[in-house]
Amino acid sequence: MKPSAFLVLLCCPAIALAEELEFYRDVYPFLKGNCISCHNKTTTKADLNMETPELMIKGGESGPSLIPGKSAESLVVQASLHANDMEMPPANNKSGAVNLTPEQIDTLKQWIDQGAKSTKPQERTVVLQAFAASVDPIYCLAISKDGRYAACGRSNRIFVYDLATRQLVAQVGDPAEKNGSAHRALVQSLAFSPDGTRLASGSFREVKLWKLDLPKPASNAVKTSSAPASADLIKKLAAAGKVVVLSSALSADGKQVVTGCDDGSVRVWDVASLKSLIELRGSVATAQKMAQLDWTIAAQTLEQAFQKSEIARIEAQDKALDVLLGKAKDAITTMTKVLPEKQKAVPPTTEAKTAAQKAVDELAAKLAGKKDTALEKELKTAQDKLITAKMTEVSALAAVSAAESNVKDAEDDLKR
Numbered sequence: 001m002k003p004s005a006f007l008v009l010l011c012c013p014a015i016a017l018a019e020e021l022e023f024y025r026d027v028y029p030f031l032k033g034n035c036i037s038c039h040n041k042t043t044t045k046a047d048l049n050m051e052t053p054e055l056m057i058k059g060g061e062s063g064p065s066l067i068p069g070k071s072a073e074s075l076v077v078q079a080s081l082h083a084n085d086m087e088m089p090p091a092n093n094k095s096g097a098v099n100l101t102p103e104q105i106d107t108l109k110q111w112i113d114q115g116a117k118s119t120k121p122q123e124r125t126v127v128l129q130a131f132a133a134s135v136d137p138i139y140c141l142a143i144s145k146d147g148r149y150a151a152c153g154r155s156n157r158i159f160v161y162d163l164a165t166r167q168l169v170a171q172v173g174d175p176a177e178k179n180g181s182a183h184r185a186l187v188q189s190l191a192f193s194p195d196g197t198r199l200a201s202g203s204f205r206e207v208k209l210w211k212l213d214l215p216k217p218a219s220n221a222v223k224t225s226s227a228p229a230s231a232d233l234i235k236k237l238a239a240a241g242k243v244v245v246l247s248s249a250l251s252a253d254g255k256q257v258v259t260g261c262d263d264g265s266v267r268v269w270d271v272a273s274l275k276s277l278i279e280l281r282g283s284v285a286t287a288q289k290m291a292q293l294d295w296t297i298a299a300q301t302l303e304q305a306f307q308k309s310e311i312a313r314i315e316a317q318d319k320a321l322d323v324l325l326g327k328a329k330d331a332i333t334t335m336t337k338v339l340p341e342k343q344k345a346v347p348p349t350t351e352a353k354t355a356a357q358k359a360v361d362e363l364a365a366k367l368a369g370k371k372d373t374a375l376e377k378e379l380k381t382a383q384d385k386l387i388t389a390k391m392t393e394v395s396a397l398a399a400v401s402a403a404e405s406n407v408k409d410a411e412d413d414l415k416r
Contacts, residue, residue, distance in 0.1 A: 021111040022119045023053055030104045035076075035088065037095035046405050050076070053118040062398035068116040071109035073391055075398055080105050084395035086402050090409075092327050128184055131155050142190035142199070147291065149214060151199055153187025158201055160214065172199065172210050182208065229257045233271065240274045241267065328410040335407045342400045349393040356386040 021027065028036075031050060037043070039050040039060075048060030056065045056076065066074040079088035080100045089097035100108070111117075140153045149169070151160045157180060158172040173180035183203035191200045199210045229237070229248040237259060238245050247260040256277070257269050268278040363379040366372075 020114055020117075021107065023111065023117070024119050024121050026107055027111050030100060030107075034097040034100060037097055038089065038093070045409075046401055053116050057116070062401045063394050066112055066116055069113060071112040074112050075394070077105065077109055077112065078395065079398070079402075080108065084399055086395075086398055088402070090402075090406055092331075094409075094413075130178060137186070139186060139188050140190045142192050144192045144196040145194055146196060147295070149192070149196065151190050151192065153182075153190055153201065156181040156183045156186055156203070158182045158187055158190070158199070158210075160199075160212070162215075169215055170212065172201070172212075174208070182210075229259075233257065234259075236274055237269055240269075241276060243267075324413060328413040331410040332407055332414075335403050335410070339400070339403045339407065342396070342403050346393070346396045346400060349389065349396045353386070353389040353393045356382065356389040360386050 036050050038045045039048045041049060041051065044060075046060045046062065048062075048065055049055040049058075050065065053066070057068065059065050059075075062075060064074075065076045071077050075086070076088075078084055079086040082088075082099075089095070089099065136155050138152050138154050142151045143149070143163075148163060149160055150163055151158060151172075156177075159168055160170040160172065161167065162169045171180060172182055174182055177184065182201055183206060185204035185206070187201055187203055189200075189202035193199070196214075197212055199212055201208050201210065229250050234245045234248060237248075237257070241261070243265070244262040245259045246262055249258045251257065255271055257271055259267050259269065261267060264281060266280040267276050269275065270277055359382045360379065363375060363382050367375045367379055
């Protein structure tokens with residue numbers, strides 16, 4: 001009995017058809033952060049641009065960085081595997097690039113073996129999302145010149161407070177935005193106009209000017225009648241306060257009286273108990289001067305705090321720079337020692353390639369116009385040796401180029 005087709009299929013090994021990879025979807029994302037940051041149109045180290053498959057095939061100082069269909073012979077794969085003294089990305093690089101993961105290298109190899117085909121960049125539509133309720137930071141604060149109001153930027157909204165009453169008096173919002181917000185992005189700066197009637201707010205690439213309609217401060221003045229206090233009441237107040245009363249005004253309900261005294265004070269009294277409720281001294285000019293002094297002291301305190309933080313930041317930056325300079329010097333020392341050895345390794349590979357090319361040419365000349373199986377086999381072997389010799393030379397040249405590039409980068413760091 002003949003075996004059925006079903007049984008034959010069961011006995012055959014499964015053939016997995018690999019999914020065809022796309023450059024911009026599968027490969028570009030991990031090359032962008034770890035390779036293209038140093039090999040692009042603006043920063044083209046080793047004269048290599050890796051932004052497109054075509055540019056990688058074109059290559060740089062060491063030749064093509066990839067060979068379609070031959071991942072094992074592609075320099076980009078060898079460098080990612082740190083083969084033949086190549087290490088990409090280099091350690092302690094300024095771009096923050098890290099080594100490709102084994103999964104990423106497998107993806108890169110599979111894409112190259114599939115022909116390293118190019119695809120069109122994927123277009124993305126960016127839609128701004130509203131801030132979550134938990135995102136509620138305050139990044140900026142402004143106080144009006146008269147010290148009456150304070151404005152703060154909370155997330156993408158603006159709130160104005162009356163400092164005297166400690167109450168929220170206004171929320172500044174743009175009708176074009178949602179949920180009463182002032183900006184789409186976070187509010188990062190605020191400033192009152194000198195007269196306090198306008199407010200400027202800054203967000204991401206955006207500045208808005210707001211006309212404020214704030215409530216006028218409530219008056220705490222005591223309503224008075226036109227009649228002054230009686231002479232008897234004035235005598236009692238003078239005796240209680242041990243002052244000479246020069247003027248007086250009685251409240252409309254007769255429960256309080258305001259007096260102007262010879263010591264320069266203005267006092268509000270409770271008529272029933274003859275107790276002083278409020279005592280005001282000084283002048284408007286003096287009060288304004290004191291307020292200005294308070295403002296100056298506060299500004300200088302903030303400036304001192306800022307300068308201290310700047311000094312700390314600069315000291316930390318200098319310390320980090322010293323570490324980088326030390327690493328750069330170490331890299332120069334290491335690469336300077338290794339570079340002669342790498343340069344010395346190039347001539348033998350060139351000689352081997354020349355000899356292999358000569359052998360291929362001689363066998364090809366002997367075989368011209370002839371049908372000789374033995375010579376054909378020798379020619380095939382010689383051609384394979386030539387390919388190996390060429391790749392060995394390319395790897396040696398790439399190792400020299402990488403070492404020279406590392407030395408140059410370290411020297412540039414020292415110059416900066």
